[in-house]
Amino acid sequence: MRRPEVKRLVTVLMVMAMVTLMTGESGDASTPPTTGPHGAFFEKVSYFGLFRARRWMVFLTLGLLAYGLMFLYQRYSPPVRKRIRTVTATPKRLVQMRSSRFAVYAVVIVIALSIPHLVTQSYWMYLIVEQVGVWILLAEGLNVVVGFAGLLDLGYVAFYAIGAYITAWMTGVLPAPPLFHHAIPTLWVIPIGVLAAMVVGIMLGIPTLRLRGDYLAIVTLGFALIIDDYVGNQNGITGGGEGSLTVPHFSVNLGVWHYHWGLNPVPYYYLCLIFVVLFVVVFSLLEHSRVGRSWVALREDEVAAESIGINPLKYKVMAFAVGAASGGFAGVLSAGLVGNINPTMFQYQASINILILVIFGGMGSIWGVALGAVFVQVITSYMDNYQPWGFQINDLYMYIGALLIIMMIFRPAGLMPSRRRRREIKDFEETGEGHLDEVLTGDEI
């Protein structure tokens, strides 16, 4: 084995050792954890899991497994990838590529449509909408901002909050009276919520998007904290810490036909699916249009982009507004599904969680981000519900952190990287030009 391989293996095992030591049952001050030998010293040591043989075995095996799989993948994938890369766009090939792509879309749609029939438990269906569907929307929206335009937005959750609070406000369940003192059904809030998020995106973008990199990240973070503070403290307007417990569910009332969605998650699932497809189609059309190309140009080299007539501010604000749209919709959907909203749903941590999904899936890759969101969210929900290997929800971020570190070692561009991002990273590895962070975020450091 070559040296870098050994280095990687050691890193993976170290990450796993750290996870083993720092997670699991911790007990509390008066009742230390039950596993491990007793006695004053051993109690302290076992506190950090030093003597939990089973956990050690589980995590080290997982680490070795991950390493082995990635080793095999990287050894045997280059010839395959090389063949894909050299596919030139001859018309015949293009037709083949296009039809096989449509076949993939069809399979994905069929799977998505059959999920309500496969998952019969209402509880799990509910989790799929709330924990997966909503988060795909959030991740896809943030992907436009971070992945396409290369703007690090640490306050994306603010748009989610705006969608949710607009819903509560317009349906008349907040202390503040609804617009024109007339509550409207939740379903009709969708366009208003989306539009409101986009307008706020533009309003936030125009003054702040003149900043670059780290400065922009700090300003967006501040924005999210302001929104969080506002909804948490304006008791007379937003209901303060309690928020609202009575956001009405979606309902359709067309005179002759009346349908109330109530607590059944299936109709929410279909609504969510329709909008996920809509946003994915819109975002991928944008990615391959002159707007998407301008985003890449700005991300790669703002000075060169400006020199060919691209207005940086305009395209960045556009990315903010477009990205905000799906966040706003996710807020409306989530409020209507769960039926209650409160400030804890929209804290800073949520922004980071969305960013994790984007990075894990592959920045700038629509399919990668969707896949990453499904993967991380399903595993998280599963672990939370079944608690295998003594999983505790407090340790969630330890596991996610470990996952991200291992991901960055083997696949720095994410689970399913976008073609353009992969090129950037490849360019970096071959030429050694630039700083890798710069390559990843498109910012000058």
Add this chain to the structure above:
Amino acid sequence: MTDAATTTETVFDVRDITLRFGGVVSLRNVSMHMNRGEILAVIGPNGAGKTSLFNSLTGVYEPQEGQIDFTNRNGRTIAVIGKKTHRIARAGVSRTFQASRVFSALTVFENVKIGAEDHGGIGVVGAILRGPATRRGEHASDQLTLELLDFVGLRKDANLIASALSYGGRRRLEIARAIATDPDVILLDEPAAGTNPSEKLELAALIRRVRNERNVSVLLIEHDMKLVMSLAERIYVLNFGGVLAEGTPAEIRSNQAVVEAYLGTSTNEGAA
């Protein structure tokens, strides 16, 4: 030298610009005049202010004093100082950079197409709906892109990613991207840096064709004296942020001050 395209019409009129960075004076009372259709070179030792001049002409830097007027081929004159770079670019001033700055994640084709596209309208709605106007625009920029790739000889590499090109290839790609914006004038910042002698010859031919076939005036910074002397019709020499001399290649070569400051004598080659 074919100077059929040269006219007495003015493209750039630079009057007494002074550019300072804190206490450092980068350009001092520089005046310059460029005619439509000419190939004009700016030479001078390192730190003389050549790239600062380029950055002032394209709106990257804002000189504190003086005035820069740019006149496009429709006769409209704009004041450059105080305008944003992308607006000056759209008015008809295009450029390349000292260090190659291609978009390495995009293909060669996309690199040129992005320059060929109209960046005026809002675009999001058009991109989503793909209406006839958008399709027409796409088609037109595709055609122009292919034409320009032929022009610089990169047609066969259209589907390669830009970073896979050789250094000389990247320089030609940058020129194609710059003329894709349909400019009146193109500013080339050391186009021959890092290229080998045969590439230099090709490059000189390409620059001449840019002027003759695409009707673009050329302003270039270059250190390779052989290239400059064979290519340029007129030369400005900068030294310590000021204009040292101006004239035809023959005049510059025989100018005693220029020889002392920059060109060096034949017995003392390269002493600057």
